[in-house]
Amino acid sequence: MEMKLEVVVIPVADVDRAKSFYEGLGWRPDGDFVVDKGFRVVQYTPPGSSCSVIFGTGVSSAAPGSAQGLYLVVTDINRARAELRDRGAEVSEIFHDVSGVFDRSGTEGRVPGPDPERRSYLSFASFSDPDGNGWVLQEITKRFPGR
Structure with a gap:
């Protein structure tokens, strides 16, 4: 059975600053989903990649910058x-x-x-x-x- 890495979670302190950075790199914005005040998921994909990164609010308990x-x-x-x-x-x-x-x-x-x-x-x-x-x-x- 194939298993493909789809998403990597990266912990960030400021979601909008991270959005600006990754978009500035030319990565494709795949979505910005606000579920409620404490849960927001943002997804970006590097050019040519099948794997994306997600970050947001309430997405990870890891310290920002620890990936x-x-x-x-x-x-x-x-x-x-x-x-x-x-x-x-x-x-x-x-x-x-x-x-x-x-x-x-x-x-x-x-x-x-x-x-x-x-x-x-x-x-x-x-x-x-x-x-x-x-x-x-x-x-x-x-x-x-x-x-």
Whole structure:
């Protein structure tokens, strides 16, 4: 049976500020549902993604900004970084991990520049939304077999 990731909840302090940020990135607004004073759900989808994010009031008990390691896969990290910067996001410089395997949490092990061999899966950049929820761009130019 197929199982597809559909929605990721991100905790925010100010719903309208988050709406403005994600819309500014060019993400598709899918809905803003106000059920009552204590429950509002807002949904946005990154361009080309099948998975959306939701945030709002009464949606999550997690602390605003506590979602980390939210990966956005791109085929051209330079272009994606430039586009996000043009749209107002503060995106890090491109980096790879000293281990040559996978980006760790935080900034430990980061080496400036893309993967020296430009291998798929191994070049990254990062940014945060206004609450500090952490996003990582990962360049994938060729998928592993079976993907």
